[in-house]
Amino acid sequence: MANVATAVEPGRRRKGVSAVVSAVLRFVVVGAVTFLGLLTVTFFIGRVVPIDPVLAIVGDRASASAVAAARQQYGLDLPLWQQFALYLKKALTGDFGTSVLSSNPVMQDILRVFPATLELATAGTLIGLFFGIPLGVLAAVKRDSLIDQIVRVIGLVGYSIPIFWLGLMGLLIFYAKLDWVAGPGRIDIAYEYTFTPITGLFLFDAAIQGEWAAFADIFSHIILPASLLGYFSMAYISRMTRSFMLNELAQEYIVAARAKGLRETRIIWGHALRNAAVPLVTVIALSYATLLEGSVLTETIFAWPGIGMYLTNSLQNADMNAVLGGTIVIGTVFIGLNLFADLLYRLLDPRTRA
Amino acid sequence: MSANAISRRDWLLSERPQSRLQARLGRAYMTWRRFSANRLALIGLAIIVALLVVAAFADLIAPYPPTVGDLRQGLLPPSAEHWFGTDDQGRDILSRVIYGSRLTLYVIVLVAIIAAPVGLIVGTVAGYAGGWIDVVLTRITDIFLAFPKLILALAFVAALGPGIENAVIAIAITSWPPYARIARAETLTVRNSDYISAVRLMGASPWRIILRHIMPLCISSLIVRVTLDMAGIIITAAGLGFLGLGAQPPLPEWGAMIASGRRFILDQWWVAAMPGAAILIVSLGFNLLGDGLRDALDPRGSRQ
Numbered sequence: 001m002a003n004v005a006t007a008v009e010p011g012r013r014r015k016g017v018s019a020v021v022s023a024v025l026r027f028v029v030v031g032a033v034t035f036l037g038l039l040t041v042t043f044f045i046g047r048v049v050p051i052d053p054v055l056a057i058v059g060d061r062a063s064a065s066a067v068a069a070a071r072q073q074y075g076l077d078l079p080l081w082q083q084f085a086l087y088l089k090k091a092l093t094g095d096f097g098t099s100v101l102s103s104n105p106v107m108q109d110i111l112r113v114f115p116a117t118l119e120l121a122t123a124g125t126l127i128g129l130f131f132g133i134p135l136g137v138l139a140a141v142k143r144d145s146l147i148d149q150i151v152r153v154i155g156l157v158g159y160s161i162p163i164f165w166l167g168l169m170g171l172l173i174f175y176a177k178l179d180w181v182a183g184p185g186r187i188d189i190a191y192e193y194t195f196t197p198i199t200g201l202f203l204f205d206a207a208i209q210g211e212w213a214a215f216a217d218i219f220s221h222i223i224l225p226a227s228l229l230g231y232f233s234m235a236y237i238s239r240m241t242r243s244f245m246l247n248e249l250a251q252e253y254i255v256a257a258r259a260k261g262l263r264e265t266r267i268i269w270g271h272a273l274r275n276a277a278v279p280l281v282t283v284i285a286l287s288y289a290t291l292l293e294g295s296v297l298t299e300t301i302f303a304w305p306g307i308g309m310y311l312t313n314s315l316q317n318a319d320m321n322a323v324l325g326g327t328i329v330i331g332t333v334f335i336g337l338n339l340f341a342d343l344l345y346r347l348l349d350p351r352t353r354a
Numbered sequence: 355m356s357a358n359a360i361s362r363r364d365w366l367l368s369e370r371p372q373s374r375l376q377a378r379l380g381r382a383y384m385t386w387r388r389f390s391a392n393r394l395a396l397i398g399l400a401i402i403v404a405l406l407v408v409a410a411f412a413d414l415i416a417p418y419p420p421t422v423g424d425l426r427q428g429l430l431p432p433s434a435e436h437w438f439g440t441d442d443q444g445r446d447i448l449s450r451v452i453y454g455s456r457l458t459l460y461v462i463v464l465v466a467i468i469a470a471p472v473g474l475i476v477g478t479v480a481g482y483a484g485g486w487i488d489v490v491l492t493r494i495t496d497i498f499l500a501f502p503k504l505i506l507a508l509a510f511v512a513a514l515g516p517g518i519e520n521a522v523i524a525i526a527i528t529s530w531p532p533y534a535r536i537a538r539a540e541t542l543t544v545r546n547s548d549y550i551s552a553v554r555l556m557g558a559s560p561w562r563i564i565l566r567h568i569m570p571l572c573i574s575s576l577i578v579r580v581t582l583d584m585a586g587i588i589i590t591a592a593g594l595g596f597l598g599l600g601a602q603p604p605l606p607e608w609g610a611m612i613a614s615g616r617r618f619i620l621d622q623w624w625v626a627a628m629p630g631a632a633i634l635i636v637s638l639g640f641n642l643l644g645d646g647l648r649d650a651l652d653p654r655g656s657r658q
Binding site for chain 2: 030033034037038041042045046156157159160161162163164165168169171172176289292293294296297300311312315316318320323324326327330331334335338339
């Protein structure tokens with residue numbers, strides 16, 4: 001394979017460029033279509049499924065004049081297709097209407113809470129990577145050994161356990177009984193007014209301002225929810241790493257490397273893992289997307305003021321604009337990460353480039 | 355009778371089955387042998403059978419009524435009378451978990467009955483028809499596949515209103531796309547085979563070909579996938595119940611029970627812990643069973 005590629009080097013390079021262009025084009029087109037699909041579905045949820053969408057927006061307790069005003073304001077007296085066009089136009093400019101609960105524009109609310117979710121999901125993914133990759137590699141190298149069985153059990157339990165229940169049990173054990181970590185919330189009330197967020201990623205903010213006492217407190221708050229999310233990420237990443245590594249270890253270049261007399265650690269961590277890293281990048285992106293979704297229930301448990309808690313709060317108060325706005329934002333990030341994973345895979349793997 | 359000399363096993367494993375029944379029984383026997391060689395899969399099967407038995411005979415097994423409690427006996431820790439303790443309204447948690455198994459079964463069966471046929475029809479039609487029908491259906495499937503399932507289910511329930519039926523609808527709407535994908539892939543592998551051409555030459559209509567000759571071939575991979583999805587469905591339904599969007603009180607739905615135990619988590623941990631453990635065990639059962647079925651029904655595609 002390799003020498004064929006070098007023999008046709010000039011032609012291949014041109015082909016490679018066009019493959020990159022087509023992969024990026026695919027990313028853009030599929031992304032646009034899927035995003036349009038998301039907007040269609042949310043439009044359907046917001047305007048067609050409820051018996052009276054106006055009531056869904058202003059709530060049950062609104063006065064008759066408020067209902068009439070809302071009907072006009074949202075163009076709900078127009079035919080459905082015009083409503084849809086209006087909805088698309090507004091959604092594309094980031095206008096999801098006003099939240100009944102906070103009386104702010106929904107987009108403003110979401111931008112305020114989003115960093116909290118981003119911080120939690122990032123911490124979770126990092127924990128998942130840190131433990132998941134070594135576990136997966138070891139499980140593949142020592143197949144059917146104890147560590148392989150452990151990875152299987154971690155995966156099985158990860159697919160079988162409700163995250164909100166695990167969160168409650170975690171609070172019970174590590175907060176109430178052992179007192180190792182701080183309880184619900186993001187930061188202690190003692191720091192709430194002295195600490196000034198800059199980016200909204202509290203750990204980062206505390207570190208650059210040198211507020212180490214606040215940093216320790218924030219760390220103590222984030223470690224439990226992040227570890228729980230990290231567990232699910234680890235379950236997924238270790239399973240996939242194992243499978244990719246098994247695939248690589250069966251290749252001929254591994255035999256060649258062994259025949260050459262390379263040390264086993266070098267073969268495994270230097271050669272096999274490097275090749276397995278290509279599909280792994282996509283797994284990491286997918287895991288990140290899943291954590292973003294999983295953070296909805298986790299945030300509710302830990303009173304974590306992110307987009308998940310915003311969404312569930314809005315749900316319980318029938319604040320439909322906020323629900324749809326939150327759904328669209330989470331959905332967009334989720335779709336974006338999914339397609340980004342696909343794009344990376346196409347760009348990084350030389351075999352899909354041919 | 356020399357037939358006695360042939361053991362039942364030989365009859366089942368015969369190279370030349372005399373009837374269609376014999377061939378089918380023989381294949382079922384071989385699948386069962388592969389399945390039962392897997393100890394974990396048998397444990398999974400045992401858990402699911404236990405779930406069915408408990409749900410069917412909940413009236414006989416449960417020691418107390420599920421929705422009526424004795425307020426003087428509230429929040430008792432696990433004991434000989436109340437194995438799982440009691441909740442804030444003095445209801446026996448074990449009895450509620452037992453009756454809750456019915457709701458769990460109700461949800462997963464309904465979701466499977468709605469989502470699997472939808473996926474099957476979309477996938478087989480897309481795969482068999484080809485052309486623009488395939489493009490459109492596959493695009494729609496991919497769009498739904500790209501959505502975050504839980505978030506979409508949440509939004510649907512928000513619009514439909516809370517309740518266990520609406521939770522079922524919301525989960526079903528978000529879970530059909532993988533089935534469509536599988537059915538389409540299976541259809542593509544058989545659509546150009548000789549026997550389909552033969553049926554077509556005999557004048558069978560496209561619908562007849564899809565219904566009678568393609569769909570049956572998709573069933574086994576679909577069963578595997580549905581079984582593996584059961585755990586996810588249970589967890590999503592429990593999540594909706596936990597947020598107060600699924601089954602409503604006083605129904606003993608496991609997710610809603612965890613939500614009601616949340617207030618007492620620090621002192622009366624058993625109120626939330628017990629239903630969660632039930633969810634964990636049943637989900638684990640479905641995952642083990644699904645893994646076993648996959649290995650038994652599809653030896654080629656099983657794990658490396």
